[in-house]
Amino acid sequence: MNNIKPSSELQECNFVDYLLTDEEMITFVIHGYHIVETDFTSEFNQSIYDEIEQLDGNPGDGILDAVPKLYQVYQHPKVNGALASLLGHHYEMSGHRHCHVNPVGSRSQGWHQDGVNQRHYQIQTVLAMYYPQDVNSDMGPTVIVPGTHFRNAPTDQMATYTNFRHQLPLTVKAGTVAITHYDIWHAASRNKGDRTRYMLKFLFNRKNDPDQPWWNHDPVTAKREIHRLDSERAGACSQSDHYKERGLRRQMWLHLLGRKSSKREE
Numbered sequence: 344m345n346n347i348k349p350s351s352e353l354q355e356c357n358f359v360d361y362l363l364t365d366e367e368m369i370t371f372v373i374h375g376y377h378i379v380e381t382d383f384t385s386e387f388n389q390s391i392y393d394e395i396e397q398l399d400g401n402p403g404d405g406i407l408d409a410v411p412k413l414y415q416v417y418q419h420p421k422v423n424g425a426l427a428s429l430l431g432h433h434y435e436m437s438g439h440r441h442c443h444v445n446p447v448g449s450r451s452q453g454w455h456q457d458g459v460n461q462r463h464y465q466i467q468t469v470l471a472m473y474y475p476q477d478v479n480s481d482m483g484p485t486v487i488v489p490g491t492h493f494r495n496a497p498t499d500q501m502a503t504y505t506n507f508r509h510q511l512p513l514t515v516k517a518g519t520v521a522i523t524h525y526d527i528w529h530a531a532s533r534n535k536g537d538r539t540r541y542m543l544k545f546l547f548n549r550k551n552d553p554d555q556p557w558w559n560h561d562p563v564t565a566k567r568e569i570h571r572l573d574s575e576r577a578g579a580c581s582q583s584d585h586y587k588e589r590g591l592r593r594q595m596w597l598h599l600l601g602r603k604s605s606k607r608e609e
């Protein structure tokens with residue numbers, strides 16, 4: 344665990360045993376997120392928490408240099424396996440990253456998308472959010488709204504919404520990395536607990552358009568699962584929105600398989 348590798352070696356670790364299955368990929372297409380539970384020790388996660396606590400201010404993009412142990416988080420084979428499946432094996436870590444501090448007594452953040460306000464079918468960028476401490480419902484979890492990576496609303500309008508019936512607080516164990524589509528609606532919630540909650544948000548980008556399935560693809564399994572793209576609901580939504588998202592799901596799936604999709608839906 345103390346062997347820190349430079350970022351140029353990020354792609355070289357062994358992840359082939361941890362590529363996602365067709366079931367997991369279809370779940371991501373429909374719901375827009377995938378949760379990775381790592382096997383880091385509680386001492387390792389706690390040491391990252393402690394190092395962040397001791398920082399003199401928030402270093403912004405400099406968080407990786409300030410806390411180099413984070414390299415190990417984003418080199419974990421399960422994290423790499425999921426990222427490589429979603430973005431292709433030559434994905435890259437973005438230079439933009441941030442340590443999100445949610446202090447005791449904070450107020451909830453407004454719903455927002457980090458991505459662009461545009462409806463589309465591609466997975467160009469994902470968020471990979473690492474939590475160095477357990478996050479229970481009192482500790483200001485990040486809350487996501489599954490399925491909303493295919494939705495679009497002006498941010499100022501989105502921020503006026505309060506609770507959604509199917510919103511999902513990411514109550515997680517220390518060491519969890521939650522990977523979401525860049526466009527998913529999310530917000531930090533109020534920290535009613537007694538310790539600061541940290542979340543390290545890193546962005547990963549696809550470098551090439553998919554030319555083949557990069558996950559653990561099995562055409563027989565895929566064929567069995569594919570109906571879910573049409574029938575499964577990510578949450579309550581109108582029939583009209585469901586029709587739109589169904590089209591986008593199918594386009595996303597074809598795109599991931601490396602088949603050219605005919606048009607970009609806005």
Ligand SMILES: O=C(O)CCC(=O)C(=O)O
Pocket residue numbers: 443444445452457483484485486529530531532542
């Ligand atoms: O802190 C969080 O849980 C989410 C923060 C966030 O999404 C943001 O500031 O963009």
Ligand SMILES: [Fe+2]
Pocket residue numbers: 455456457529
């Ligand atoms: Fe955000």
